[in-house]
Amino acid sequence: MHCVRNVTEDLYWVGANDHRLALFENIHPIPRGVSYNAYLLLDEQTVLFDTIDWSECRQLLENVQFLLNGRDLDVLVINHMEPDHGASIEEILLRWPKVKIISTPKSFMLMRQFGFHVDGHELLEVQEGDQVTFGKHTVTFINAPMVHWPEAMVTFDLTNGALFSADAFGSFIALDGKLFNDEVQFDRDWIDEARRYYTNIVGKYGPHVQKLLGKAAGILDQIKYICPLHGPVWRSDFGYLIDKYQHWSSYEPEDKAVMIAYASMYGNTEAAAQALAAKLAERGVTNTVLYDVSNTHVSYLISETFRVSHVVLASVTYNLGIYPVMKNYLEDMKALNLHNRTFALVENGSWACRSGDLMQKFLDEELKCMTVLNERLSLSSALREDQDDELNALADAITDDLKNN
Numbered sequence: 001m002h003c004v005r006n007v008t009e010d011l012y013w014v015g016a017n018d019h020r021l022a023l024f025e026n027i028h029p030i031p032r033g034v035s036y037n038a039y040l041l042l043d044e045q046t047v048l049f050d051t052i053d054w055s056e057c058r059q060l061l062e063n064v065q066f067l068l069n070g071r072d073l074d075v076l077v078i079n080h081m082e083p084d085h086g087a088s089i090e091e092i093l094l095r096w097p098k099v100k101i102i103s104t105p106k107s108f109m110l111m112r113q114f115g116f117h118v119d120g121h122e123l124l125e126v127q128e129g130d131q132v133t134f135g136k137h138t139v140t141f142i143n144a145p146m147v148h149w150p151e152a153m154v155t156f157d158l159t160n161g162a163l164f165s166a167d168a169f170g171s172f173i174a175l176d177g178k179l180f181n182d183e184v185q186f187d188r189d190w191i192d193e194a195r196r197y198y199t200n201i202v203g204k205y206g207p208h209v210q211k212l213l214g215k216a217a218g219i220l221d222q223i224k225y226i227c228p229l230h231g232p233v234w235r236s237d238f239g240y241l242i243d244k245y246q247h248w249s250s251y252e253p254e255d256k257a258v259m260i261a262y263a264s265m266y267g268n269t270e271a272a273a274q275a276l277a278a279k280l281a282e283r284g285v286t287n288t289v290l291y292d293v294s295n296t297h298v299s300y301l302i303s304e305t306f307r308v309s310h311v312v313l314a315s316v317t318y319n320l321g322i323y324p325v326m327k328n329y330l331e332d333m334k335a336l337n338l339h340n341r342t343f344a345l346v347e348n349g350s351w352a353c354r355s356g357d358l359m360q361k362f363l364d365e366e367l368k369c370m371t372v373l374n375e376r377l378s379l380s381s382a383l384r385e386d387q388d389d390e391l392n393a394l395a396d397a398i399t400d401d402l403k404n405n
């Protein structure tokens, strides 16, 4: 059975929702599912913009067949060939062998690498600024390299103002019937998962996203729809979305807020984290969140670290090093190019306490533009009553920095 939505006039969403996949890219949990978006244009030529993950290919085929209603599929535009979008290309070619594929040269190279058998079909390699007319609609192509793969491009329909934005402006969460940003409460229900999607999937490539945002700014007044490959289609409130992308891609915090991430073996480091949060609240700092790094998937930690201005790392010493899950979180920050944050450190060690120095060294030497406050709280197994002054000093330092920077 088909399941399609009309985007505008002769443009349709023909994608699918996936609630069965547990881990996106086999690493990031997606408890609320994900959508794979593809779009079909019924012009003088029929044009499919991208395909979807192999697991949902049958839904795509039923959607496209329903809308084509016996017509042939003439053109397949591939903006992004990563297998969660490109894996169904070959099935489309089997069903509609006369289809012409339009994509970037690098995309065709990667399709061959992945074993998508595109040769023998008509292929059109396009460059930035090329235009193609399908009848009433003329589209132009804009390169988007490393957003977040090297072959990516976006396609802009000059006729109806639809920007097919590939992974840019995408989000986790299945659409489940709704399609447009104004059919969901994005800022209440979606923003955290949109941030987690961006920061973990695309986050490393902020400078490339900035370049794409610069290109989009040049045509912003012509854009009527932003059609990403995951999540809602945007037809209003572009300023909200672009503002979020500006923050994320420039690694600027969204909120003046404190995240306390703790690694605790027996609850003592956790108790110190709780005591610190209470001290902060007494000082009026209530925009705080606490995470146990051992039971929070690192993708959530990364997403929150992109959001907040201040991070407290509280870690036990383990095998004379940083607790492994905390180390993994730090390594992920490095991999995703996260910078421009202020940190405070809490260390714990029953003998040979090393985690504070090691975290400081990692922040100083492995990451860029990170500030570490001088006040460090050092625990010997557990926070003692006579350390109240030290705890107050740390809370004061965080509060002052939050208010003054």
Ligand code: FEO
Pocket (backbone or CB within 6 Å): 080, 082, 084, 085, 148, 149, 167, 229, 230
């Ligand atoms: Fe949604 Fe980069 O694939």
